[in-house]
Amino acid sequence: MCGIIGINSNKSVSASIINSLKKLEYRGYDSAGIATLHAGSINEVKSEGRVDNLEKNSVVQNMVGTIGIGHVRWATHGLPNSINAHPHSSQNVSVVHNGIIENSTLLKKFLVSKGHKFKSQTDTEVIVHLITENLKTENIINSITKTLKSLHGSFALGIIFKDQPDLIIGARRGSPLAVGYGPNENYLGSDSYALKSMTNKITYLSDGEFCVIKKDHVEFFNEDGIKINKKVLELSSEEEKYDKGDYKHFMAKEIEEQPTTLKNGIKEYLDTSNNDINIFNFPWKINEISTITLIGCGTAYHSCLMAKYWFEELTTLNVNVDIASEFRYRKNRFKKDTLYVFVSQSGETADTYAALSLCKSKEMKTCSVVNVIESSIARDSEFVLPIHCGIEIGVASTKAFLGQILILYLLALKLGFLRKDLKRELFNKKLKDLKELPDLVQQTLSIDNKIQTISKTFNDAKGSMFLGRGFSYPIALEGALKLKELSYIHAEGYPAGEMKHGPLALIEEGMPVVVLAPRDDYYKKTISNMQEVIARGAKVLLITNKSKDEIISENIWETIEVETTGADLLPFLLTVPLQKLAYYSALKKGYDIDKPRNLAKSVTVE
Numbered sequence: 394m395c396g397i398i399g400i401n402s403n404k405s406v407s408a409s410i411i412n413s414l415k416k417l418e419y420r421g422y423d424s425a426g427i428a429t430l431h432a433g434s435i436n437e438v439k440s441e442g443r444v445d446n447l448e449k450n451s452v453v454q455n456m457v458g459t460i461g462i463g464h465v466r467w468a469t470h471g472l473p474n475s476i477n478a479h480p481h482s483s484q485n486v487s488v489v490h491n492g493i494i495e496n497s498t499l500l501k502k503f504l505v506s507k508g509h510k511f512k513s514q515t516d517t518e519v520i521v522h523l524i525t526e527n528l529k530t531e532n533i534i535n536s537i538t539k540t541l542k543s544l545h546g547s548f549a550l551g552i553i554f555k556d557q558p559d560l561i562i563g564a565r566r567g568s569p570l571a572v573g574y575g576p577n578e579n580y581l582g583s584d585s586y587a588l589k590s591m592t593n594k595i596t597y598l599s600d601g602e603f604c605v606i607k608k609d610h611v612e613f614f615n616e617d618g619i620k621i622n623k624k625v626l627e628l629s630s631e632e633e634k635y636d637k638g639d640y641k642h643f644m645a646k647e648i649e650e651q652p653t654t655l656k657n658g659i660k661e662y663l664d665t666s667n668n669d670i671n672i673f674n675f676p677w678k679i680n681e682i683s684t685i686t687l688i689g690c691g692t693a694y695h696s697c698l699m700a701k702y703w704f705e706e707l708t709t710l711n712v713n714v715d716i717a718s719e720f721r722y723r724k725n726r727f728k729k730d731t732l733y734v735f736v737s738q739s740g741e742t743a744d745t746y747a748a749l750s751l752c753k754s755k756e757m758k759t760c761s762v763v764n765v766i767e768s769s770i771a772r773d774s775e776f777v778l779p780i781h782c783g784i785e786i787g788v789a790s791t792k793a794f795l796g797q798i799l800i801l802y803l804l805a806l807k808l809g810f811l812r813k814d815l816k817r818e819l820f821n822k823k824l825k826d827l828k829e830l831p832d833l834v835q836q837t838l839s840i841d842n843k844i845q846t847i848s849k850t851f852n853d854a855k856g857s858m859f860l861g862r863g864f865s866y867p868i869a870l871e872g873a874l875k876l877k878e879l880s881y882i883h884a885e886g887y888p889a890g891e892m893k894h895g896p897l898a899l900i901e902e903g904m905p906v907v908v909l910a911p912r913d914d915y916y917k918k919t920i921s922n923m924q925e926v927i928a929r930g931a932k933v934l935l936i937t938n939k940s941k942d943e944i945i946s947e948n949i950w951e952t953i954e955v956e957t958t959g960a961d962l963l964p965f966l967l968t969v970p971l972q973k974l975a976y977y978s979a980l981k982k983g984y985d986i987d988k989p990r991n992l993a994k995s996v997t998v999e
């Protein structure tokens with residue numbers, strides 16, 4: 394998704410801006426641009442496609458200027474071409490923008506009536522002209538305050554001015570933005586990863602705030618233009634490494650890292666000497682909570698759904714699961730005895746963040762399960778459970794999914810135990826099984842050859858289905874999501890028991906169908922559903938776990954057997970072949986695995 398960088402320095406900034414934009418590439422984008430200020434004029438260069446294209450541009454290579462802004466754009470308004478790429482500039486002002494301006498059509502009408510000429514199809518360009526218009530009568534601070542008040546929607550902005558050789562403005566509403574502090578230079582960035590290569594001293598802007606970045610100091614303002622003080626945070630100075638190593642793609646590396654993700658999570662939360670789960674500083678009394686509501690988007694939503702099955706199995710709590718974009722606009726009944734849990738790898742997903750803000754405005758109990766601990770969702774929730782899986786670059790979430798479901802499983806176990814829903818003996822047994830899980834995932838990873846062959850059939854098909862019941866149903870949804878986002882093959886995840894209520898009509902001769910049927914309480918029922926699709930011509934890939942008992946069905950096209958463990962941990966193992974299926978299918982098609990078309994890593998617009 395869109396990313397912003399701004400640097401105000403006493404040396405040339407273009408190379409540093411380009412390098413920082415490269416750090417934002419993992420977010421997914423379709424064009425890039427840079428503007429610097431030199432000798433009283435704004436120089437702007439933009440290009441379609443990757444930051445590499447921008448870097449190769451001879452104007453960029455010779456670009457001078459000690460103050461500048463850069464952007465990677467993920468198109469919302471207007472085609473992904475160089476005209477619509479950011480920055481957008483008037484004669485006086487240049488702007489980069491993340492987010493969506495919802496009243497841009499109305500504002501544009503007003504500005505056109507005042508004689509402003511527009512070059513692009515974007516909503517962002519209205520900001521440029523609005524500031525230019527306001528500058529006719531106001532000073533910088535007042536023109537920014539006035540402009541921001543006229544905008545509806547969400548934004549993170551970086552702004553430079555032709556007549557201001559020592560000033561970048563940053564402003565935030567809804568989309569994340571941070572300021573970084575360096576020696577004789579200061580920075581603006583939409584993502585602390587990008588800033589971390591330059592500094593570990595950061596200030597995050599809160600909604601409604603804006604800042605004035607000079608070379609030697611930074612000032613902060615509230616939405617009324619009144620000066621405020623903000624804290625400087627020191628992040629860990631170790632820059633996380635995220636090279637691909639010997640892997641072809643980040644996704645392949647991240648799949649293989651999953652045993653480590655689980656080991657880290659277990660090490661962090663399991664107290665092996667006392668057979669306990671450490672959830673330090675849990676801020677609520679256990680009898681204050683009788684309902685859990687889990688909220689997320691995409692893969693994180695599937696983690697929530699997975700957790701519902703575990704919470705219901707291991708506790709007597711009531712459990713609700715919601716898609717953040719639905720939750721935030723529904724007429725919810727907010728209850729004091731509910732713990733609202735927000736699940737997000739990035740911690741910046743706009744809908745999840747808005748759902749959290751809504752719960753906070755109602756003074757609800759909020760907890761987040763996130764990977765990026767400096768993120769907006771982590772910072773704004775009352776209690777945070779980090780997943781400790783390290784940076785995830787591939788747009789398709791893999792290790793973060795296993796990390797999220799591990800933490801949610803631990804939370805369910807701990808609450809079940811504290812509530813006395815789960816007896817000590819069973820609790821101990823489950824902790825023992827957990828310790829073995831990373832090794833079992835490691836063994837399950839060695840299924841590449843078989844999956845590679847199988848993936849060909851999926852690539853040749855018009856569409857596919859993923860079926861599961863109980864614990865396996867959320868995993869079926871996740872498997873289908875992975876296949877569609879990476880290999881652009883239509884894939885539908887469905888509860889196996891629902892097939893005959895409609896989707897069975899889709900099954901035709903040769904259609905590949907993945908059936909998740911581990912040897913759990915649902916096994917026989919799922920096998921019956923599998924027979925119904927086989928009878929109608931489906932080519933079934935059965936994924937089950939190893940067992941001494943033979944598989945009770947015939948005419949199965951292919952079978953994959955994952956390792957064996959307790960029924961509630963099998964979802965971890967079932968996930969692995971589905972991730973690999975999506976990976977190999979996209980690899981065979983030659984698609985951009987780490988940056989699938991139209992998608993972004995961090996979805997900061999609603």
Ligand code: M6R
Pocket residue numbers: 690691692693736737738739740741742745788789790791874875878992993994995996
């Ligand atoms: O950063 P988040 O976990 O909040 O992201 C939520 C979804 O956008 C994300 O899981 C998305 O569905 C992935 N691309 C799936 O692989």
